[in-house]
Amino acid sequence: MSRLHDALMQYVEIRRAFGTKLTEPASTLAQFVAFLEREGASRITTALALQWAMAPQGVQRATWARRLSMVRGFARWLNALDPQTEVPPPGALPGRRRRRRPYIFTDDEVCRLMAEAARRRSRTGLRPLTYTTLIGLLAATGLRPGEALALDTADVNLDDDLLSIRQSKFGKARIVPLHASAGEALRQYVAHRDALCTRPHSPAFLLSEQGRRVLGNAARRMFAVVSCAVGLRPPLRGRRWGRGPRLQDFRHTFATRRLVEWYQAGLDVARELPKLSTYLGHVELGLTYWYIEAVPELLVHATTRIGSTRVPGGSR
Numbered sequence: 111m112s113r114l115h116d117a118l119m120q121y122v123e124i125r126r127a128f129g130t131k132l133t134e135p136a137s138t139l140a141q142f143v144a145f146l147e148r149e150g151a152s153r154i155t156t157a158l159a160l161q162w163a164m165a166p167q168g169v170q171r172a173t174w175a176r177r178l179s180m181v182r183g184f185a186r187w188l189n190a191l192d193p194q195t196e197v198p199p200p201g202a203l204p205g206r207r208r209r210r211r212p213y214i215f216t217d218d219e220v221c222r223l224m225a226e227a228a229r230r231r232s233r234t235g236l237r238p239l240t241y242t243t244l245i246g247l248l249a250a251t252g253l254r255p256g257e258a259l260a261l262d263t264a265d266v267n268l269d270d271d272l273l274s275i276r277q278s279k280f281g282k283a284r285i286v287p288l289h290a291s292a293g294e295a296l297r298q299y300v301a302h303r304d305a306l307c308t309r310p311h312s313p314a315f316l317l318s319e320q321g322r323r324v325l326g327n328a329a330r331r332m333f334a335v336v337s338c339a340v341g342l343r344p345p346l347r348g349r350r351w352g353r354g355p356r357l358q359d360f361r362h363t364f365a366t367r368r369l370v371e372w373y374q375a376g377l378d379v380a381r382e383l384p385k386l387s388t389y390l391g392h393v394e395l396g397l398t399y400w401y402i403e404a405v406p407e408l409l410v411h412a413t414t415r416i417g418s419t420r421v422p423g424g425s426r
Contacts, residue, residue: 113152114143121187135180142181154185156196163203175203212362213355220249220360222340223333230332235306237319241332243299244316244324248357250292252364252390255357259324261315268297275391284391333357365390 122136145162146154163178182198189195215223227241247258257275265274271293273286288296307321314323333356337343343354368386372379 118143138180139184154195156198159198178203213359214366215363226336226339239302240316248360252361262313263315266315282391
């Protein structure tokens with residue numbers, strides 16, 4: 111192994127020791143080090159970092175900027191050990207990632223997606239059962255897809271209809287109560303799952319065809335296939351998934367519906383919002399406010415609400 115490869119392993123180990131998962135950066139930086147080795151470089155230079163960061167074509171500039179920012183963090187740490195390491199300057203590749211406008215599923219679309227998932231081919235019967243349950247669980251709870259896939263059987267309390275979320279995006283554990291209908295659906299899943307897979311190879315609650323934990327990449331691919339089948343995405347080409355609704359959009363749909371219901375009921379949404387923020391596991395309230403800005407219907411509700419609280423003379 112090269113000196114740069116050894117340095118990267120040490121960098122990742124140190125970062126993870128401080129509580130950072132560093133999953134994507136570790137993989138991406140390994141590609142960068144491999145690129146440097148192919149170029150015959152023994153040290154990081156700004157020129158090579160820029161060349162590598164801008165290699166992908168047909169992507170947003172924000173993607174280039176993100177790749178360079180990962181290199182910058184590694185280079186900054188390595189520079190303390192080897193002053194000849196060049197650290198790419200901030201702003202060398204400006205680019206702000208535009209947050210995608212959420213797709214809000216209708217009830218009919220959720221039903222069609224679940225029905226299509228139930229028709230997936232399967233040797234054991236687990237694949238359609240698990241993906242139907244995954245879609246229903248995301249729609250009913252607003253969990254992040256990664257949180258749902260990370261659930262172990264021990265995290266699902268079906269006696270009290272509670273989920274223990276331990277592997278959250280921000281490391282913020284929380285308890286998520288289930289609606290009675292969702293709890294009943296999960297109990298049915300458990301009964302069928304245990305009959306189909308008597309000796310699972312994983313403690314995961316949602317099991318793959320092989321009795322293992324469902325991986326995020328596999329779940330996204332399957333959802334893309336199902337979405338195409340019901341007409342929510344263009345047909346897939348090769349290994350490309352195309353653009354369209356994502357598993358994450360079930361979370362957006364859940365949050366949006368709660369906010370719309372509160373506005374329609376005449377509730378003080380500003381007072382209710384912290385409850386939704388806590389339920390969703392947001393680390394700050396501003397992340398929940400984003401839904402009001404991102405969904406036109408909510409923005410209309412909010413504007414109407416603000417307008418109705420104005421007093422004559424234009425003050426609030």
